Amino acid sequence: MTALVQLRGVSKTFGAAAALHSTDIAFERAKTTVLIGPSGCGKSTLLRLIIGLLEPDDGIIQFEGAPTTFANIADLRRRIGYVIQDGGLFPHLTARQNVLLMSMHLKRPAAEMDQRLTELCALTRFPQTALDRYPIELSGGQRQRISLMRALALSPELLLLDEPLGALDPLVRAALQKDLKEIFARLKQTAILVTHDLAEAAYLGDVIVLMNEGRVVQIGTLEDLRTKPAAKFVTEFINAQRGLALV
Amino acid sequence: MRRIRKAGKQESRRDLCVPTSRPIHRFLLSFFSCVPAFLIIFSSVSVSAAPIIIIGSKKFTESYVLAEIAKRAVEDAGVPAEHRQGMGGTIILWEALRTNQIAFYPEYTGTIGEEILKASPSTSTADMRARLEKSGVGMTGELGFNNTYALVMQRTTAERLQIHTISDLRNHPELKFGLTHEFIDRRDGWQPLAERYQLPTQNISGIDHGLGYGALRNGSIDVKDAYSTDAKIGENDLVVLQDDLQFFPQYKAVFLYRLTLPENVIAVLRKLEGTLDEKRMIQLNAEAERTKNYTRAADLYFQNDASPRQPRSGESLTHKLIRWTSRHLELAGISLLLSIIVGIPLGIAASRGGAIGQAILAVTAAVQTIPSLALLALLVPVPFFGISPRTAIAALFLYGLLPIVRNTATGLQDIAQPVRESAIALGLEPSARLWKIYLPIASRTILGGIKTSAVINIGTATLAALIGAGGLGEPILSGLNLNDHATILQGAIPAAVLALLVQWSFDLLDRFLIPKGLRL
Numbered sequence: 001m002t003a004l005v006q007l008r009g010v011s012k013t014f015g016a017a018a019a020l021h022s023t024d025i026a027f028e029r030a031k032t033t034v035l036i037g038p039s040g041c042g043k044s045t046l047l048r049l050i051i052g053l054l055e056p057d058d059g060i061i062q063f064e065g066a067p068t069t070f071a072n073i074a075d076l077r078r079r080i081g082y083v084i085q086d087g088g089l090f091p092h093l094t095a096r097q098n099v100l101l102m103s104m105h106l107k108r109p110a111a112e113m114d115q116r117l118t119e120l121c122a123l124t125r126f127p128q129t130a131l132d133r134y135p136i137e138l139s140g141g142q143r144q145r146i147s148l149m150r151a152l153a154l155s156p157e158l159l160l161l162d163e164p165l166g167a168l169d170p171l172v173r174a175a176l177q178k179d180l181k182e183i184f185a186r187l188k189q190t191a192i193l194v195t196h197d198l199a200e201a202a203y204l205g206d207v208i209v210l211m212n213e214g215r216v217v218q219i220g221t222l223e224d225l226r227t228k229p230a231a232k233f234v235t236e237f238i239n240a241q242r243g244l245a246l247v
Numbered sequence: 248m249r250r251i252r253k254a255g256k257q258e259s260r261r262d263l264c265v266p267t268s269r270p271i272h273r274f275l276l277s278f279f280s281c282v283p284a285f286l287i288i289f290s291s292v293s294v295s296a297a298p299i300i301i302i303g304s305k306k307f308t309e310s311y312v313l314a315e316i317a318k319r320a321v322e323d324a325g326v327p328a329e330h331r332q333g334m335g336g337t338i339i340l341w342e343a344l345r346t347n348q349i350a351f352y353p354e355y356t357g358t359i360g361e362e363i364l365k366a367s368p369s370t371s372t373a374d375m376r377a378r379l380e381k382s383g384v385g386m387t388g389e390l391g392f393n394n395t396y397a398l399v400m401q402r403t404t405a406e407r408l409q410i411h412t413i414s415d416l417r418n419h420p421e422l423k424f425g426l427t428h429e430f431i432d433r434r435d436g437w438q439p440l441a442e443r444y445q446l447p448t449q450n451i452s453g454i455d456h457g458l459g460y461g462a463l464r465n466g467s468i469d470v471k472d473a474y475s476t477d478a479k480i481g482e483n484d485l486v487v488l489q490d491d492l493q494f495f496p497q498y499k500a501v502f503l504y505r506l507t508l509p510e511n512v513i514a515v516l517r518k519l520e521g522t523l524d525e526k527r528m529i530q531l532n533a534e535a536e537r538t539k540n541y542t543r544a545a546d547l548y549f550q551n552d553a554s555p556r557q558p559r560s561g562e563s564l565t566h567k568l569i570r571w572t573s574r575h576l577e578l579a580g581i582s583l584l585l586s587i588i589v590g591i592p593l594g595i596a597a598s599r600g601g602a603i604g605q606a607i608l609a610v611t612a613a614v615q616t617i618p619s620l621a622l623l624a625l626l627v628p629v630p631f632f633g634i635s636p637r638t639a640i641a642a643l644f645l646y647g648l649l650p651i652v653r654n655t656a657t658g659l660q661d662i663a664q665p666v667r668e669s670a671i672a673l674g675l676e677p678s679a680r681l682w683k684i685y686l687p688i689a690s691r692t693i694l695g696g697i698k699t700s701a702v703i704n705i706g707t708a709t710l711a712a713l714i715g716a717g718g719l720g721e722p723i724l725s726g727l728n729l730n731d732h733a734t735i736l737q738g739a740i741p742a743a744v745l746a747l748l749v750q751w752s753f754d755l756l757d758r759f760l761i762p763k764g765l766r767l
Contacts, residue, residue, distance in 0.1 A: 051672050077674035088669030092687045092762035101683070102673050134764035150673075 002065065004029045004158055004190050005050060010059035012045055019045040021214045022059065027158075030188040034205030036195055038237070041211040043194045047160045050192070051082050063158075078102065081151025081159040085166045087143040089135040089150075095142075096131040099149045106154075120149040123183055141172035148180075152187075159184075159191040165200065177203055198222070198241040210234060299327045300512060303340045303352035306333040306713070306724065307456075308535050309394065309476060309500075309528065313353035315545035317502065320515045332541075333724065335620055335627075335713035337362050342628040344503055345382050348635075351504035351516065355394060357496040359386070359503070361435050368435075368496055385506045385513070388520040389499040392528045394476040396430065396495045399485040404469055412491040413444050416470065420447035425454040425468030435496050437472075443494050457727060474498075476525055478533035500528075523548075564737070567722075572741050575718035578636060578711050579704040579745075582643030586700055590648045591693065594655020595681070608656065611649045619646075619710040627714065639711035639718075646707050647700040654696025658689030691761050698753040705746045709738070719745075 003026035012020040020042040027033050035043035048054045050061060052073040060067045063076055089098050097104075099120065103113045121128050124145040135143055144164055151159060164180075165173045181204055184191055195201055201208050202222040210217045210225060218230035229235045300321055304314035314330050321328040331349065334340050341363050343349045356375070360366045364378050372386075379386055398413055405411070408419055416422065430436045431453055441448050454462055459471045460479050473480060473487070480487060500523070502516045523531075527548075535544035593611070597604040617625075622642045632638040662685055670684045686693070709720030719738040726735030758766075 053668055053671060074674055074676065077672055080672075082669070082672040084665055084669065086665055088665035090666060090669070090684055090688070090764075092690075092764045094764065102675070105675065105679060105683070134767055136764065136767050 002029075003027055004064060005192075006062040006065075007046075007049075008060050008062070010049060010056045010061060012042075012049060012054060012057055018214050020049070023216055025209065025216060025219075027190065027192055028207075029190050031206040032184050032189070032191045032193060032204055033207045033209060034193045034195060034201040035209045035211060036198060036201045037211035037217075038196065040213075042214040043209075043211050044162050045214075046211075047082075047162050047192060047194055050158075051077060051080055051160055078106075078154055079157050081148075081154075081156040083144070083147045083151045083159070083161045083164045085163045087135070087147040089143055089147060091135050094132050094134055095126075095138065095146045098135070098146055099131075099153050101150070103153055116153060117149075120152060123152070123186070124149050125179060139172075140168050141176060144168065144176060145179075148183075152183075157190060159189050161191065161193040163194055163196070166195070180204060198238065210237065212237075299329050300350045300508075301348065302328055302330045303334050303343055303349040304330065304332055305336060305340060305352070308478070308532050308541070309474075310353050311541040312531050312535050312544045312548075313390070313500065313502075315541045316548050317351070317353070317516060317519065319542075319545055319549060320519060321512055324511055324515045326509070326512055326515075333712065333721075335623055338624045339627050339714060341503075342624070343633065344384060344505065346628055346630070346633060347383075347505060347507070348627075348633040350508055350512070351502050353390075353500060354386075354503045355498035355500055356389070357395065357435065357498040359501075361433070361496065379503070380506065383506050385504050387502045387504070387516050389501055390519055391500075391521045391523040392476055392525045393497055393499050394474050394525075394528070395490075395498040396436075397473050397475050397490070398470055398488045399463075399473045399480060400470050400488065401463055401466075402484050402486050405486040405488075410486075410488065412489040413440075413446075413494070414491050416446055416488070417444060420449060422447075422469040423450045423452070423467070425452055425459050425462050425471045427456045427459065427472055428453045430472040440494055443492055455727060476528040476532060478529055478536050481529060481533065568737065568741060571717065571719045571721055571738065572745065574636075574711075574716075575705070575708050575720075575742070575745065578639050578643060578716065578718055579701070579708045579749075582640045582647055582708075583697070583701050583704050585640070585644040586647030586651050586704075587697055589644070590651030590696075590700075591655050593648070594652040594693070594696075595659065597652055597656040598659035600660075604656070607652060611652045614645045615649050619707065620713060623710065623714055635714075636711065636716040638714055639708070639716040642710065643704050643707055647704050650696040650699040650703065651693070652696075654692045654699070655689065658692030658696075659685055661692070662688050687762050688765065691757070691765055694753065694757055694760055698750065701749045701753060702746050705742060705749055709742065 005027040007023055007025045009022045009024060010020065011018070011022045019040075023042075023046070025046075035046060037043050045054065049056055052068065062068070063079075066072070068076055089095075090101070093101065096117065099117060100113050103116065117131070118128070120126070121131070126142065126145045126149065130138065130142065135146070138146065148164070151161075161180075165176055168176065177200060183189065184204070193201075193204060195204075207219060208222060208225060209219050212233050218225060218234050220228070225234050225238060229238075302314045302318050302321075304310040311332055314332070318328045318330045334343065337354075337358055340349070340352050340354075344352060354363075356372070359375060359379070360368065360370055364370070364375060366375065366378070376386055398416070400410065408415075408422075410416060410419065426437055431438075431451070437451070440446070452468070454468065454471070459468065460483060462468045463471055463485070464483065470488075473485070475487065479485070502519070504513060504516060531544045531547055534547050535541050538544070593607050597607040614622075619642060622645065623638060626632045626638045626641055632641060666684070666688065670680045675683065708718050709723050711718045712720030712724045719742045722734050722738035723742070724738075726732065726738065
């Protein structure tokens with residue numbers, strides 16, 4: 001099976017600081033890959049490079065084997081869903097308008113949009129009655145569900161999630177983790193999720209990519225990381241996370 | 248700009264350029280659909296019909312009266328004429344004359360020498376004529392009186408201190424001088440006067456001419472500058488201090504006119520030469536100030552002639568208020584519309600930062616620092632602008648830019664990074680991001696800028712009166728010069744009410760234009 005997204009020798013620096021050293025990595029279809037590591041390890045930078053919010057200093061990023069360029073990035077973005085920590089919802093639009101923004105922009109038929117919205121509400125377990133509320137009238141968990149619906153609206157081939165549950169309280173977070181797992185499974189969604197919570201990574205990820213200081217340290221399952229740590233840092237990172245026994 | 252003088256209540260009868268229609272229509276026209284009004288004003292101003300002789304005057308009684316006299320004389324010769332009353336000052340009138348926007352206006356030889364030609368005091372009349380001719384301007388002979396500067400005091404104070412001449416002031420450094428700003432700054436004004444007479448210079452303050460008489464009466468000042476034909480001198484029983492060192496230059500009244508004027512018009516002006524002495528002029532000035540009607544004062548000049556005129560029926564206050572207010576709204580509305588059309592794109596460009604963004608903000612801010620009269624003086628000589636509402640609109644437009652540009656830029660810059668990135672990541676094109684996301688989110692701030700600009704414009708639109716473009720500035724400026732509170736309030740109250748109404752209508756507009764999600 002070929003990778004959906006592949007990075008070849010991609011690096012990025014901000015001023016003098018290297019955010020991402022030259023990195024090669026492939027993301028496989030229908031799998032959830034979790035990028036994990038301490039703050040500033042380059043995991044978010046990697047996502048932002050894929051969606052084109054950042055340009056690599058060096059190397060190429062391939063989507064379905066074709067390199068992403070300035071010319072095709074706008075089209076590619078419509079095939080990628082992107083969810084961030086605080087949702088990034090547009091405050092002047094209702095939940096419905098947020099979800100359907102791109103569909104309306106692309107002038108999709110109304111019936112198709114209605115049907116898609118119903119599906120998405122069912123999928124993310126968002127109450128249809130709340131669709132006409134504005135972001136400010138929604139709870140944190142509801143906002144993330146809308147953000148997820150917006151990302152999934154055009155049935156993207158790739159879903160990027162940058163600490164999507166980072167700002168939620170534990171109960172809501174647990175519920176959403178469960179829902180996300182089901183959604184990924186049902187949609188056979190190719191997803192890349194960034195988190196710094198190893199329990200979440202283990203729960204949601206088919207593959208865990210542990211990063212530190214702009215480099216990929218190890219790729220594997222939680223079991224691989226535990227039993228065959230590639231570096232001393234891997235063990236340190238696992239031991240630093242509490243409550244892992246519960247996983 | 249010689250002498251800031253009394254201006255009367257009688258307002259100009261012209262209705263510059265908007266075709267007459269019912270007042271409520273004009274109100275709606277100007278306020279709710281600025282675009283048609285904009286087109287009307289611009290087209291009709293530029294297509295002024297038959298050759299009407301346009302007469303200018305400065306912002307004080309005597310200039311108004313002289314212009315009215317000339318107007319009637321010209322009309323009596325069968326030539327239609329229009330009087331643009333109380334324009335900003337020497338520089339504005341001179342530029343208007345030089346660029347053929349007015350046919351003639353009353354001026355004083357001293358001002359011509361000092362201010363217009365910047366000539367030495369010894370320049371002969373023939374020399375002045377020759378130099379004016381280079382600008383296509385002719386000068387009539389003297390009308391007869393000399394309206395020069397003078398220093399005046401309350402009779403009681405002067406007698407108590409035994410002051411008869413300007414030299415006598417030297418021994419009384421305790422006296423408080425209240426001088427007009429123009430007198431303080433003039434080349435033939437306070438500085439050289441004080442030097443020549445060795446006068447004490449500690450107790451000097453600048454005060455408006457009209458207000459100065461009140462200040463003199465209640466003792467807040469002891470000495471002020473005045474003009475030798477000023478009706479107030481007699482009214483207030485003031486003492487004119489003798490210019491014992493003959494410092495003040497001669498201010499003989501003349502008319503400056505375009506040399507291209509028809510010969511019969513020039514002949515009419517020349518017939519006025521030598522017909523007005525000081526006593527007669529003081530009398531006409533007093534009549535104008537007493538009746539607040541310049542036409543009546545001008546008629547008094549012709550009283551010995553065989554053709555007494557039908558007295559013109561005065562315009563009712565209601566009608567005047569409607570005329571001022573609708574014109575005011577036109578000026579403020581059109582300029583606001585232009586500020587919005589230009590300001591928002593500039594704000595968008597400025598929000599992107601960089602050298603261009605900085606430059607845009609710097610230039611719009613710099614415009615604010617130009618005093619309104621200076622801005623008008625800069626615009627009047629420019630072709631297309633001149634003495635017209637266009638100049639006032641252009642100035643208001645420039646003053647209205649900053650709040651809109653700055654608020655647009657700030658509103659856009661303040662949009663949170665996650666929102667910005669979400670819009671990009673969704674795959675919206677830059678223009679769609681701007682229209683569908685950024686501008687709606689910044690709408691509250693942008694509308695706030697427009698609101699500020701609108702209220703500022705309502706206030707600043709009074710400057711239009713300085714170039715005869717009308718509006719509520721007419722009664723305000725007249726009233727200030729007359730020290731007549733009732734007249735000031737006729738302009739100031741409607742202006743304040745307008746500002747409030749504009750504020751409220753924009754608050755109302757917020758509900759429609761600011762997306763609901765941002766108002767929760």
